[in-house]
Amino acid sequence: MPDPFDPRPLLDGLTVSVDIDVLIGQFPDRPGPSGDPAAVRAMLTDRGVTGAAVADLRAALFDLGSPAPFPGGIAVGTLDLRDPIGSATHLEGLISAGIRAIRFFPDEQGVQPDFPAVRHLARLAADAGLILLSGGDVRRFWRPYAGLDATVVFLDTHFYHLGDFLLVAADEPGFHTSTRLLTSPDGLEQVTARVGAQRLLFGSRAPFYEPYVPLLRLATSALSADEKRLVAGGNAGRLLGVTG
Amino acid sequence: MIIDVHAHWGPWFFTGLDTSNLTVMDRYGIDLAIVSATEAVTYDPAAGNRALARFLATAPDRLLGYVTVHPRRLDEAERDLREFLPTRRFVGAKIHTDYTGSPIKSPQVRDALTMLADLDCPTLVHTWDTSVLDLAQHCADLPRLRAIAGHMAAGGYRHAIAAARSCDRLYLEPSWSHGLAGRMDEVLAAVDPRQLLLGTDATLIDPAATFGILAAARPTPETAERIAWRNAADLFRCIE
Numbered sequence: 001m002p003d004p005f006d007p008r009p010l011l012d013g014l015t016v017s018v019d020i021d022v023l024i025g026q027f028p029d030r031p032g033p034s035g036d037p038a039a040v041r042a043m044l045t046d047r048g049v050t051g052a053a054v055a056d057l058r059a060a061l062f063d064l065g066s067p068a069p070f071p072g073g074i075a076v077g078t079l080d081l082r083d084p085i086g087s088a089t090h091l092e093g094l095i096s097a098g099i100r101a102i103r104f105f106p107d108e109q110g111v112q113p114d115f116p117a118v119r120h121l122a123r124l125a126a127d128a129g130l131i132l133l134s135g136g137d138v139r140r141f142w143r144p145y146a147g148l149d150a151t152v153v154f155l156d157t158h159f160y161h162l163g164d165f166l167l168v169a170a171d172e173p174g175f176h177t178s179t180r181l182l183t184s185p186d187g188l189e190q191v192t193a194r195v196g197a198q199r200l201l202f203g204s205r206a207p208f209y210e211p212y213v214p215l216l217r218l219a220t221s222a223l224s225a226d227e228k229r230l231v232a233g234g235n236a237g238r239l240l241g242v243t244g
Numbered sequence: 245m246i247i248d249v250h251a252h253w254g255p256w257f258f259t260g261l262d263t264s265n266l267t268v269m270d271r272y273g274i275d276l277a278i279v280s281a282t283e284a285v286t287y288d289p290a291a292g293n294r295a296l297a298r299f300l301a302t303a304p305d306r307l308l309g310y311v312t313v314h315p316r317r318l319d320e321a322e323r324d325l326r327e328f329l330p331t332r333r334f335v336g337a338k339i340h341t342d343y344t345g346s347p348i349k350s351p352q353v354r355d356a357l358t359m360l361a362d363l364d365c366p367t368l369v370h371t372w373d374t375s376v377l378d379l380a381q382h383c384a385d386l387p388r389l390r391a392i393a394g395h396m397a398a399g400g401y402r403h404a405i406a407a408a409r410s411c412d413r414l415y416l417e418p419s420w421s422h423g424l425a426g427r428m429d430e431v432l433a434a435v436d437p438r439q440l441l442l443g444t445d446a447t448l449i450d451p452a453a454t455f456g457i458l459a460a461a462r463p464t465p466e467t468a469e470r471i472a473w474r475n476a477a478d479l480f481r482c483i484e
Contacts, residue, residue, distance in 0.1 A: 032425075160258055186263050213452055213456030214423075214456075220452065
Protein backbone atom coordinates (compact mmCIF):
# COMPACT_ATOMS: atom_id res chain seq x y z
CA MET A 1 0.00 0.00 0.00
CA PRO A 2 1.42 3.45 -0.85
CA ASP A 3 2.07 5.73 2.12
CA PRO A 4 -1.18 7.69 2.51
CA PHE A 5 0.70 10.52 4.19
CA ASP A 6 3.59 10.88 1.77
CA PRO A 7 3.43 14.60 0.98
CA ARG A 8 5.39 14.42 -2.26
CA PRO A 9 2.54 13.55 -4.63
CA LEU A 10 0.49 16.40 -3.18
CA LEU A 11 3.33 18.91 -3.26
CA ASP A 12 4.10 18.15 -6.88
CA GLY A 13 7.54 19.70 -6.61
CA LEU A 14 6.46 22.90 -4.88
CA THR A 15 9.25 24.48 -2.86
CA VAL A 16 9.50 27.73 -0.92
CA SER A 17 12.23 30.28 -1.52
CA VAL A 18 11.31 32.50 1.45
CA ASP A 19 9.39 31.55 4.59
CA ILE A 20 8.42 34.86 6.16
CA ASP A 21 7.83 33.45 9.66
CA VAL A 22 10.73 31.49 11.14
CA LEU A 23 12.01 31.69 14.68
CA ILE A 24 15.14 30.66 16.48
CA GLY A 25 15.44 30.41 20.23
CA GLN A 26 12.84 29.07 22.60
CA PHE A 27 9.82 29.89 24.70
CA PRO A 28 10.58 29.52 28.40
CA ASP A 29 6.95 28.88 29.30
CA ARG A 30 6.23 25.87 27.14
CA PRO A 31 7.70 22.64 25.89
CA GLY A 32 8.93 22.52 22.36
CA PRO A 33 11.98 22.65 20.17
CA SER A 34 15.14 24.38 21.34
CA GLY A 35 15.16 26.62 18.32
CA ASP A 36 18.77 25.78 17.62
CA PRO A 37 19.56 27.39 14.25
CA ALA A 38 21.05 24.21 12.78
CA ALA A 39 17.97 22.20 13.74
CA VAL A 40 15.65 24.85 12.35
CA ARG A 41 17.61 24.89 9.11
CA ALA A 42 17.41 21.10 8.89
CA MET A 43 13.64 21.17 9.39
CA LEU A 44 13.18 23.77 6.68
CA THR A 45 15.44 21.96 4.24
CA ASP A 46 13.58 18.71 4.80
CA ARG A 47 10.32 20.48 3.89
CA GLY A 48 11.72 22.10 0.79
CA VAL A 49 12.06 25.58 2.25
CA THR A 50 15.30 27.11 1.03
CA GLY A 51 15.12 30.64 2.44
CA ALA A 52 13.70 32.24 5.57
CA ALA A 53 13.13 35.55 7.30
CA VAL A 54 14.36 34.70 10.78
CA ALA A 55 13.68 36.41 14.09
CA ASP A 56 15.18 35.56 17.44
CA LEU A 57 13.05 34.77 20.49
CA ARG A 58 15.91 35.77 22.77
CA ALA A 59 15.57 39.25 21.37
CA ALA A 60 11.80 39.21 21.70
CA LEU A 61 11.70 37.89 25.23
CA PHE A 62 14.89 39.04 26.90
CA ASP A 63 17.53 41.15 25.18
CA LEU A 64 17.18 42.86 21.83
CA GLY A 65 20.88 42.62 21.08
CA SER A 66 21.81 42.01 17.48
CA PRO A 67 19.89 39.70 15.15
CA ALA A 68 21.26 36.20 15.63
CA PRO A 69 23.07 34.73 12.65
CA PHE A 70 21.19 32.20 10.60
CA PRO A 71 23.21 30.99 7.63
CA GLY A 72 21.37 31.58 4.44
CA GLY A 73 18.57 33.42 6.19
CA ILE A 74 17.28 36.96 6.08
CA ALA A 75 17.79 38.56 9.49
CA VAL A 76 14.70 40.19 10.96
CA GLY A 77 15.18 42.82 13.62
CA THR A 78 13.14 42.74 16.78
CA LEU A 79 11.81 45.59 18.86
CA ASP A 80 10.48 45.41 22.39
CA LEU A 81 7.05 46.96 22.59
CA ARG A 82 7.44 47.14 26.36
CA ASP A 83 10.23 49.67 25.88
CA PRO A 84 9.34 52.11 23.13
CA ILE A 85 12.09 54.55 24.12
CA GLY A 86 14.88 52.02 24.06
CA SER A 87 13.42 50.33 21.00
CA ALA A 88 13.41 53.57 19.06
CA THR A 89 17.13 53.85 19.67
CA HIS A 90 17.61 50.21 18.82
CA LEU A 91 15.74 50.70 15.59
CA GLU A 92 18.24 53.32 14.48
CA GLY A 93 20.98 50.73 14.90
CA LEU A 94 19.04 48.16 12.92
CA ILE A 95 18.54 50.61 10.09
CA SER A 96 22.23 51.43 10.07
CA ALA A 97 23.01 47.71 9.92
CA GLY A 98 20.89 47.35 6.80
CA ILE A 99 18.03 45.38 8.31
CA ARG A 100 15.03 45.31 5.95
CA ALA A 101 12.34 43.96 8.26
CA ILE A 102 11.40 44.18 11.91
CA ARG A 103 9.07 41.99 13.87
CA PHE A 104 6.59 42.82 16.62
CA PHE A 105 5.74 40.20 19.25
CA PRO A 106 2.75 41.78 20.99
CA ASP A 107 1.30 38.58 22.40
CA GLU A 108 4.60 37.39 23.78
CA GLN A 109 5.32 40.83 25.23
CA GLY A 110 1.84 41.35 26.67
CA VAL A 111 1.08 44.41 24.54
CA GLN A 112 -2.32 45.54 23.29
CA PRO A 113 -2.84 47.28 19.94
CA ASP A 114 -3.83 50.59 21.52
CA PHE A 115 -0.68 50.90 23.58
CA PRO A 116 1.17 54.00 22.33
CA ALA A 117 4.35 52.01 21.75
CA VAL A 118 2.82 50.04 18.91
CA ARG A 119 1.86 52.92 16.68
CA HIS A 120 4.93 54.94 17.58
CA LEU A 121 7.37 52.21 16.62
CA ALA A 122 5.33 51.22 13.59
CA ARG A 123 5.46 54.80 12.35
CA LEU A 124 9.23 54.95 12.80
CA ALA A 125 9.63 51.67 10.93
CA ALA A 126 7.33 52.75 8.12
CA ASP A 127 9.07 56.08 7.77
CA ALA A 128 12.36 54.20 7.41
CA GLY A 129 10.87 51.97 4.70
CA LEU A 130 11.11 48.80 6.76
CA ILE A 131 8.79 45.86 6.39
CA LEU A 132 6.83 45.22 9.58
CA LEU A 133 6.08 41.61 10.48
CA SER A 134 3.39 41.68 13.13
CA GLY A 135 1.92 39.12 15.43
CA GLY A 136 -1.39 39.71 17.12
CA ASP A 137 -5.04 39.46 16.18
CA VAL A 138 -5.47 41.19 12.83
CA ARG A 139 -8.96 42.37 13.83
CA ARG A 140 -7.35 44.68 16.35
CA PHE A 141 -3.77 45.14 15.17
CA TRP A 142 -4.74 46.66 11.85
CA ARG A 143 -5.62 49.89 13.59
CA PRO A 144 -2.20 51.09 14.82
CA TYR A 145 -0.76 50.48 11.35
CA ALA A 146 -3.52 52.17 9.36
CA GLY A 147 -2.75 55.42 7.58
CA LEU A 148 1.03 55.09 7.90
CA ASP A 149 1.64 53.96 4.34
CA ALA A 150 3.22 50.96 6.05
CA THR A 151 4.11 47.60 4.54
CA VAL A 152 2.87 45.07 7.07
CA VAL A 153 2.69 41.30 7.05
CA PHE A 154 0.20 40.02 9.57
CA LEU A 155 1.60 36.75 10.84
CA ASP A 156 -1.37 35.52 12.87
CA THR A 157 -4.29 35.95 10.46
CA HIS A 158 -6.61 33.04 11.22
CA PHE A 159 -9.16 32.07 8.63
CA TYR A 160 -11.86 32.80 11.19
CA HIS A 161 -10.81 36.45 10.88
CA LEU A 162 -10.17 36.51 7.16
CA GLY A 163 -13.15 38.73 6.39
CA ASP A 164 -11.77 41.46 8.61
CA PHE A 165 -8.34 41.19 7.01
CA LEU A 166 -9.89 41.53 3.58
CA LEU A 167 -11.75 44.65 4.64
CA VAL A 168 -8.66 46.43 5.92
CA ALA A 169 -6.43 45.13 3.13
CA ALA A 170 -8.76 46.67 0.58
CA ASP A 171 -8.08 50.07 2.12
CA GLU A 172 -4.40 49.56 2.90
CA PRO A 173 -2.35 48.45 -0.10
CA GLY A 174 0.62 47.70 2.16
CA PHE A 175 -1.22 45.10 4.22
CA HIS A 176 -0.25 41.49 3.58
CA THR A 177 -0.89 38.24 5.37
CA SER A 178 1.02 35.10 6.18
CA THR A 179 -0.51 31.82 5.09
CA ARG A 180 0.19 29.99 8.37
CA LEU A 181 -3.33 29.97 9.80
CA LEU A 182 -5.27 30.30 6.56
CA THR A 183 -5.98 26.60 6.85
CA SER A 184 -9.53 26.64 5.58
CA PRO A 185 -10.27 25.08 2.19
CA ASP A 186 -10.85 28.53 0.71
CA GLY A 187 -8.66 31.06 2.50
CA LEU A 188 -5.85 31.45 0.00
CA GLU A 189 -8.32 31.58 -2.83
CA GLN A 190 -10.34 34.27 -1.08
CA VAL A 191 -7.33 36.52 -0.59
CA THR A 192 -6.24 36.01 -4.17
CA ALA A 193 -9.67 36.76 -5.57
CA ARG A 194 -10.28 39.87 -3.49
CA VAL A 195 -6.93 41.63 -3.03
CA GLY A 196 -4.54 39.56 -5.13
CA ALA A 197 -1.97 36.83 -4.60
CA GLN A 198 0.72 39.49 -4.18
CA ARG A 199 -0.68 40.03 -0.67
CA LEU A 200 0.00 36.45 0.43
CA LEU A 201 3.32 35.34 1.87
CA PHE A 202 4.17 31.81 2.83
CA GLY A 203 4.74 31.65 6.57
CA SER A 204 5.14 28.60 8.77
CA ARG A 205 6.49 29.65 12.18
CA ALA A 206 8.94 26.82 12.06
CA PRO A 207 10.09 25.13 14.18
CA PHE A 208 7.06 25.58 16.46
CA TYR A 209 4.53 24.99 13.72
CA GLU A 210 4.75 22.37 11.00
CA PRO A 211 5.71 23.81 7.59
CA TYR A 212 4.03 20.96 5.75
CA VAL A 213 0.63 22.35 6.78
CA PRO A 214 0.76 25.68 4.90
CA LEU A 215 2.83 24.04 2.20
CA LEU A 216 0.18 21.40 1.47
CA ARG A 217 -2.55 24.02 1.61
CA LEU A 218 -0.73 26.10 -0.97
CA ALA A 219 0.13 23.14 -3.15
CA THR A 220 -3.44 21.87 -3.28
CA SER A 221 -5.02 25.29 -3.64
CA ALA A 222 -6.73 26.58 -6.74
CA LEU A 223 -4.06 29.23 -7.25
CA SER A 224 -2.25 29.21 -10.58
CA ALA A 225 1.37 28.14 -10.82
CA ASP A 226 2.46 31.77 -11.10
CA GLU A 227 0.39 32.74 -8.06
CA LYS A 228 1.88 29.88 -6.06
CA ARG A 229 5.37 31.08 -6.91
CA LEU A 230 4.50 34.54 -5.67
CA VAL A 231 3.23 33.15 -2.39
CA ALA A 232 6.11 30.72 -2.01
CA GLY A 233 8.73 33.43 -1.92
CA GLY A 234 8.25 35.79 -4.82
CA ASN A 235 6.31 38.31 -2.78
CA ALA A 236 8.64 38.09 0.18
CA GLY A 237 11.64 38.51 -2.08
CA ARG A 238 10.11 41.59 -3.63
CA LEU A 239 9.30 43.17 -0.27
CA LEU A 240 12.64 42.32 1.28
CA GLY A 241 14.69 43.19 -1.75
CA VAL A 242 16.12 39.74 -2.31
CA THR A 243 15.85 37.45 -5.28
CA GLY A 244 13.98 34.25 -4.56
CA MET B 245 -8.21 3.89 1.30
CA ILE B 246 -8.61 6.96 3.50
CA ILE B 247 -11.55 7.58 5.85
CA ASP B 248 -12.15 10.97 7.44
CA VAL B 249 -14.07 10.49 10.69
CA HIS B 250 -14.52 14.19 11.42
CA ALA B 251 -16.13 16.17 8.64
CA HIS B 252 -19.10 18.45 8.16
CA TRP B 253 -21.68 19.09 5.52
CA GLY B 254 -23.42 22.41 5.05
CA PRO B 255 -22.64 26.12 5.11
CA TRP B 256 -20.39 27.92 7.58
CA PHE B 257 -20.70 31.44 8.89
CA PHE B 258 -17.07 32.43 8.33
CA THR B 259 -15.98 34.39 5.27
CA GLY B 260 -15.77 32.49 2.04
CA LEU B 261 -16.17 28.88 3.14
CA ASP B 262 -17.98 27.28 0.26
CA THR B 263 -15.87 24.40 -1.06
CA SER B 264 -17.84 21.18 -1.39
CA ASN B 265 -17.08 18.02 0.54
CA LEU B 266 -16.11 16.02 -2.52
CA THR B 267 -13.79 18.74 -3.81
CA VAL B 268 -11.95 18.87 -0.50
CA MET B 269 -11.83 15.08 -0.28
CA ASP B 270 -10.47 14.75 -3.79
CA ARG B 271 -7.61 17.14 -3.05
CA TYR B 272 -6.21 14.59 -0.60
CA GLY B 273 -7.51 11.30 -1.89
CA ILE B 274 -10.04 10.87 0.91
CA ASP B 275 -12.36 8.07 -0.10
CA LEU B 276 -14.99 8.31 2.60
CA ALA B 277 -16.00 11.04 5.03
CA ILE B 278 -18.38 10.90 7.97
CA VAL B 279 -20.12 14.25 8.20
CA SER B 280 -22.37 16.08 10.61
CA ALA B 281 -24.66 18.86 9.47
CA THR B 282 -23.35 22.32 10.31
CA GLU B 283 -26.88 23.44 11.03
CA ALA B 284 -27.27 20.61 13.52
CA VAL B 285 -23.98 21.35 15.23
CA THR B 286 -24.24 25.12 15.45
CA TYR B 287 -27.95 25.85 15.67
CA ASP B 288 -30.76 23.29 15.40
CA PRO B 289 -29.94 19.57 15.72
CA ALA B 290 -33.36 18.33 14.69
CA ALA B 291 -33.55 20.46 11.55
CA GLY B 292 -29.92 19.84 10.66
CA ASN B 293 -30.17 16.08 11.07
CA ARG B 294 -33.16 16.03 8.74
CA ALA B 295 -31.46 18.21 6.17
CA LEU B 296 -28.49 15.89 6.21
CA ALA B 297 -30.71 12.85 5.85
CA ARG B 298 -32.35 14.36 2.79
CA PHE B 299 -28.95 15.17 1.31
CA LEU B 300 -27.50 11.74 1.99
CA ALA B 301 -30.49 10.05 0.39
CA THR B 302 -29.15 11.06 -3.01
CA ALA B 303 -25.50 11.84 -2.22
CA PRO B 304 -22.58 9.68 -3.35
CA ASP B 305 -21.89 6.81 -1.00
CA ARG B 306 -18.53 8.40 -0.18
CA LEU B 307 -20.41 10.38 2.45
CA LEU B 308 -21.88 8.94 5.63
CA GLY B 309 -23.58 10.81 8.46
CA TYR B 310 -23.40 11.53 12.14
CA VAL B 311 -26.60 12.16 14.02
CA THR B 312 -25.92 15.30 16.01
CA VAL B 313 -27.00 14.95 19.62
CA HIS B 314 -27.84 17.96 21.81
CA PRO B 315 -27.23 16.79 25.38
CA ARG B 316 -29.98 18.99 26.75
CA ARG B 317 -32.53 17.83 24.18
CA LEU B 318 -32.26 14.09 24.65
CA ASP B 319 -35.81 13.27 23.67
CA GLU B 320 -35.22 14.80 20.24
CA ALA B 321 -31.85 13.10 20.03
CA GLU B 322 -33.19 9.65 20.82
CA ARG B 323 -35.93 10.09 18.22
CA ASP B 324 -33.36 11.10 15.60
CA LEU B 325 -31.00 8.27 16.46
CA ARG B 326 -33.77 5.67 16.19
CA GLU B 327 -34.94 7.16 12.90
CA PHE B 328 -31.60 7.63 11.16
CA LEU B 329 -29.16 5.00 12.42
CA PRO B 330 -31.11 2.08 10.92
CA THR B 331 -30.74 3.65 7.45
CA ARG B 332 -27.00 2.86 7.64
CA ARG B 333 -26.24 6.19 5.97
CA PHE B 334 -25.75 7.42 9.53
CA VAL B 335 -23.11 5.47 11.40
CA GLY B 336 -22.44 7.43 14.58
CA ALA B 337 -23.30 10.41 16.74
CA LYS B 338 -21.73 13.82 17.19
CA ILE B 339 -21.75 15.95 20.31
CA HIS B 340 -20.39 19.48 20.28
CA THR B 341 -19.99 20.64 23.84
CA ASP B 342 -19.45 24.36 23.20
CA TYR B 343 -22.29 25.08 20.78
CA THR B 344 -24.70 23.28 23.09
CA GLY B 345 -23.39 24.80 26.30
CA SER B 346 -22.83 21.31 27.68
CA PRO B 347 -19.47 20.63 29.33
CA ILE B 348 -18.34 17.03 29.01
CA LYS B 349 -18.45 16.54 32.75
CA SER B 350 -22.05 17.76 32.95
CA PRO B 351 -24.80 15.30 33.88
CA GLN B 352 -26.50 16.06 30.56
CA VAL B 353 -23.52 14.82 28.56
CA ARG B 354 -23.25 11.81 30.82
CA ASP B 355 -26.89 10.99 30.12
CA ALA B 356 -26.33 11.43 26.39
CA LEU B 357 -23.29 9.18 26.38
CA THR B 358 -25.14 6.58 28.43
CA MET B 359 -27.88 6.51 25.80
CA LEU B 360 -25.34 6.27 22.97
CA ALA B 361 -23.45 3.49 24.71
CA ASP B 362 -26.68 1.57 25.11
CA LEU B 363 -27.27 2.01 21.36
CA ASP B 364 -23.71 0.82 20.64
CA CYS B 365 -23.23 4.04 18.67
CA PRO B 366 -19.69 5.39 18.16
CA THR B 367 -19.66 9.01 19.24
CA LEU B 368 -17.47 11.91 18.17
CA VAL B 369 -17.15 14.45 20.97
CA HIS B 370 -15.56 17.88 20.67
CA THR B 371 -12.67 18.01 23.15
CA TRP B 372 -10.43 20.90 24.08
CA ASP B 373 -7.68 21.10 26.67
CA THR B 374 -8.47 19.17 29.84
CA SER B 375 -12.03 18.20 28.85
CA VAL B 376 -10.68 15.08 27.17
CA LEU B 377 -9.94 13.71 30.61
CA ASP B 378 -13.62 14.00 31.46
CA LEU B 379 -14.46 12.04 28.33
CA ALA B 380 -12.02 9.34 29.39
CA GLN B 381 -13.79 9.15 32.73
CA HIS B 382 -17.11 8.60 30.96
CA CYS B 383 -15.50 5.81 28.95
CA ALA B 384 -14.28 4.22 32.14
CA ASP B 385 -17.73 4.50 33.70
CA LEU B 386 -19.66 3.26 30.65
CA PRO B 387 -18.23 -0.07 29.49
CA ARG B 388 -19.99 -0.01 26.11
CA LEU B 389 -19.10 3.54 25.21
CA ARG B 390 -16.81 4.04 22.20
CA ALA B 391 -15.85 7.68 21.91
CA ILE B 392 -13.66 9.74 19.61
CA ALA B 393 -11.94 12.73 21.14
CA GLY B 394 -12.42 15.31 18.41
CA HIS B 395 -9.31 17.47 17.86
CA MET B 396 -7.59 15.26 20.46
CA ALA B 397 -7.96 18.20 22.83
CA ALA B 398 -6.16 20.66 20.51
CA GLY B 399 -3.44 22.31 22.62
CA GLY B 400 -4.26 19.88 25.40
CA TYR B 401 -2.98 16.92 23.42
CA ARG B 402 -0.88 15.70 26.32
CA HIS B 403 -4.11 15.27 28.27
CA ALA B 404 -5.45 13.37 25.26
CA ILE B 405 -2.49 11.04 25.43
CA ALA B 406 -3.18 10.37 29.10
CA ALA B 407 -6.87 9.92 28.38
CA ALA B 408 -6.29 7.43 25.58
CA ARG B 409 -3.86 5.47 27.69
CA SER B 410 -6.51 5.17 30.40
CA CYS B 411 -9.16 3.55 28.18
CA ASP B 412 -8.84 1.57 24.96
CA ARG B 413 -12.32 2.63 23.84
CA LEU B 414 -11.26 6.24 23.57
CA TYR B 415 -9.97 7.17 20.11
CA LEU B 416 -8.07 10.27 19.04
CA GLU B 417 -8.29 12.28 15.84
CA PRO B 418 -5.94 15.25 15.32
CA SER B 419 -7.87 17.91 13.39
CA TRP B 420 -6.92 21.45 14.41
CA SER B 421 -6.36 24.64 12.45
CA HIS B 422 -3.06 25.12 14.27
CA GLY B 423 -0.42 22.74 12.90
CA LEU B 424 1.67 22.55 16.03
CA ALA B 425 4.95 20.79 15.28
CA GLY B 426 5.77 17.66 17.24
CA ARG B 427 2.23 17.13 18.54
CA MET B 428 1.56 14.07 16.41
CA ASP B 429 5.01 12.64 17.11
CA GLU B 430 4.27 12.58 20.82
CA VAL B 431 0.89 10.93 20.24
CA LEU B 432 2.39 8.26 17.99
CA ALA B 433 5.03 7.49 20.57
CA ALA B 434 2.62 7.13 23.47
CA VAL B 435 -0.78 5.94 22.23
CA ASP B 436 -1.78 2.49 21.00
CA PRO B 437 -2.05 2.81 17.20
CA ARG B 438 -5.38 0.96 17.36
CA GLN B 439 -6.84 4.11 18.95
CA LEU B 440 -5.82 6.60 16.28
CA LEU B 441 -8.10 7.87 13.53
CA LEU B 442 -7.91 10.40 10.73
CA GLY B 443 -10.08 13.48 11.17
CA THR B 444 -9.90 16.77 9.30
CA ASP B 445 -12.83 18.98 10.38
CA ALA B 446 -13.46 19.68 6.69
CA THR B 447 -15.12 21.64 5.26
CA LEU B 448 -14.22 24.09 8.03
CA ILE B 449 -10.53 23.17 8.06
CA ASP B 450 -8.62 22.01 5.00
CA PRO B 451 -7.17 18.50 5.31
CA ALA B 452 -3.73 20.08 4.88
CA ALA B 453 -3.70 20.61 8.64
CA THR B 454 -4.07 16.92 9.40
CA PHE B 455 -2.08 15.58 6.46
CA GLY B 456 0.74 18.04 7.17
CA ILE B 457 1.34 16.90 10.72
CA LEU B 458 1.05 13.25 9.69
CA ALA B 459 3.49 13.78 6.84
CA ALA B 460 5.98 15.19 9.31
CA ALA B 461 5.39 12.50 11.94
CA ARG B 462 5.99 9.69 9.45
CA PRO B 463 4.06 6.84 11.12
CA THR B 464 5.14 3.32 10.30
CA PRO B 465 3.32 1.73 7.36
CA GLU B 466 1.19 -0.38 9.69
CA THR B 467 0.24 2.60 11.85
CA ALA B 468 -0.38 4.77 8.81
CA GLU B 469 -2.82 2.20 7.48
CA ARG B 470 -4.57 2.04 10.85
CA ILE B 471 -4.90 5.83 10.98
CA ALA B 472 -5.89 6.19 7.35
CA TRP B 473 -8.77 3.74 7.40
CA ARG B 474 -8.44 0.41 9.20
CA ASN B 475 -9.36 1.62 12.68
CA ALA B 476 -12.26 3.65 11.35
CA ALA B 477 -13.56 0.72 9.32
CA ASP B 478 -13.50 -1.44 12.43
CA LEU B 479 -15.07 1.21 14.66
CA PHE B 480 -17.88 2.18 12.32
CA ARG B 481 -18.21 -1.13 10.48
CA CYS B 482 -18.50 1.00 7.38
CA ILE B 483 -16.58 -1.13 4.90
CA GLU B 484 -18.60 -4.06 3.68
